[in-house]
Amino acid sequence: MSNSSRYIDIHCPYKPLVVGRVPAMTADEAGSAVLSAERAQKLWAAVPLHERAGLLYAWADELQRMADEIAEFIMLEVGKSRAAALAEIERSADLVRHTAEEGRRLGGELIRGDAYPGSKPGKTALIDKVPLGVVLAISPFNYPVNLSVSKVAPALITGNTVVLKPPTQGSISALLAARALHRAGCPPGVLNVVTGRGADIGDVLTSHTSVRCISFTGGTATGRAICRKANMIPVILELGGKDPAIVLEDADLQLAAREIVSGAFSYSGQRCTAIKRVLVAEPVAEPLIELLRCGIERLRVGSPEEQADITPLIDTQAADKVSNLIREALDEGARLIIGNRRDGNLIYPTLLDGVTERMRVAWEEPFGPVLPVIRVRDEEEAIRWANASEFGLQASIFTRDVQSALAIAKRLEVGSVQLNRRTERGPDHFPFLGIKSSGLGVQGIRRSIETMVRDKVTVLQE
Template identity: 45%
Template sequence: MRELKAFINNEFINNGEWLEIINPTTLLPAGKVTALKAEDINKAYSAARNAQKDWEKLALLERISILKKFRDAILKHQDEIAKIMSEEIAKNLKDSLAEVLRTVEIIDYTFEEAKRMDPLAMTGEGMGAKNKLGIFERVAKGVILAISPFNYPFNLALAKIIPALVMGNTVVFKPATAGSLTGAYMAKLAIEADFPKGIFNVVTGRGREVGDIITSNPEIDMISFTGSVGIGNQIRAKGSSTDLVLELGGKDPALVLDDRDLEKYASEIVTGAFGYSGQRCTAIKRVFVNDQIADKLVPIIKKHVEKLSVGTPEQNAFITPVIDEKSSDFIQGLIDDAKQKGAKILFGDKREKNLMWPTLVDYVTPDMKLAWEEPFGPVLPILRVNSIEEMIKLANKSNFGLQASVFCQDISTAINVAKQIETGTVNINSKSQRGPDCFPFLGIKDSGEGVQGIRESLISMTRYKGIVINY
């Protein structure tokens, strides 16, 4: 039973209130974190504000030197971090460790990219203004609220925290409830790295009780949030005067346009749909294909799905329990609705509490909830359509616009279709995915606003400050 405390101004906070974190595999407590109250959260923002100017005054290389010690502490404790993550979100141990190491790569790249955030120098000559030299550098916004999701509690947290800190901001970090053990463990790494007081604060607690308090504090200069559409829209409504970067849900389509490499297409679709039990905003969540190609493609997809291992994170199973029984109830509801309306279950539709077998559903039609709602679980619907135009129309009809995949060997056709899909990114002949992490990552519609990615995060967490020299 792990017991990890909130972290404010370099002090571990124990107010006597605790929030239990449930292990999705055993449905027993994996540990507990401090359940903060409003006064504690306000102290975190005060600490961050008080520390910010001195932190920003440090030279960039000084800040990087301190953050490198944090990075080294991650490597030192990588196995422990992966174990905690696996216990609290049921991600298999192999993938949990891969997430930790991927995060270190992001940190290293962030340090190098920060060194290239050079000021912009320009003259006024083009506008007829002589004897003026403008120097515009990027400076910290101030206090950043970073909110991470449960599915990538280490990677998606530090992809926000490190860019914020390296550019001179201070951070108040709120991990998702499931993911709070991983988030709170970062405080130990901060102490080991000798972080100055107040630059990094971890606030934990029940979201429904403290969510509004956390997101509406007047000290916040920017919110970087990854999570559900519902919470994201609440933040939009409350943070009208606060800069926002939001990464929300997705209903990422895969459009199969030819049958020239169906084995590759099927392999990409299955790994894209079922990785981490489908609990990814970038998971492939529906496949559009015409009948003729579907009759050849679907059996190959089924063959791949049947080979996916199902079990526990300790077994390094490919399919592990979804985050809780409420989520599995929702996923099952989408499957049941499709069955009742005539869809055909080709594999799966088996469940033991919140352990759900990978489910392949054919003959899904637009009147079924599974065609439109994000399951965030291991289920893949096949929608048979008559034309490429219909695929594009159905793809664009969604209220989501995060990513899409187009499978086609004719690159001209693939690019032409990709340009017509209303989404942040289209992957050609590959599954939808967040990386490489140096690429911009964005969603439109209900999938979010703003842009992430290493350089883009450095830009979003800073603003221009100009000095004009008149001579």
């Protein structure tokens, strides 16, 4: 609740409906949430590890019990199909359980001093893993539960407390996930959820001296701003992407087309790991484009309540951006294969051929259902195109030649490379990272846990 008596209406992106209201908390209230987390942290860190793990197991069970309720709000708030929303909750419950298991295996180490020349005999370093303190978790609209849970669970298992700033559009879903944690028995102050506009409370949260770690998923510009404001603390950033699908001459084109359509248009392209451009060898460009067109034609367009594949984008601003990128590319000579229809915030899946370096759609992240095709002479040109991007999240390579794929993968400036598969996050215990403007730090259950602790060294002398 907020003492300001101000609230934010959450509007459904695909029909005229106010889904609900969340408090528009003030800067003072955001600061109070951080202090609440700070007061609770030492008590929480003193809770035995097996009991912290037990809370996470109970949270996972409660998430599944509340799955229908939470899925309904995910659908209404962010426009996902009910099936996709339920899958997000199931994935989140699995992630919480695996985090509990992995966290119980986190241990310290002993280092003998006599392993180093000139060290005095009998010295031993006891290295423990201790929590950082208060973790600020900032999650995005496209996975309001999963990308909240993936930050909160590693923090809690390691003895940290959390201030969660969920997305405004998606706040209700995240609040319900937090309710599940409290129903599971979470002590007061261990998780604090702050809702409101980032412009009102963002600076207070990211620059607060009691915050000891920030985990953020969102836009690159915001991520850079957070880095500038953070007080010399660990910052984990999951930012934008412009993931290429490189299709070589010997690729299985049926497989490539199927994976590319799925990777580009799942959740209407509103994923940082969506395939956002195709770099295809010229000799196979025409057959691949025809397969892509046929695949796109089969996508269902409409309401998430009808289990459509392509649903309205999150808001009018997002739809305007995608429409402008398409229009500019067509004005500059790109060829429309399919799509370029709009109905409110609903953008029909669009495939463009003949995209060149001067077009914005070749470089900017659209976060919507538009896929540019760029024809290349050979793998060298494909690598040049891929690495010229400011982003470096993921890439896909489609070829039957594994050795060639591995050689190309080594040269791509990205965090992960998928071979003959679409770009995507997961499984959630795999390391997940981006380089360049795509992020900072490494996530994935084990890596996230390791980020939430620091070494504490005690030197023993026999």
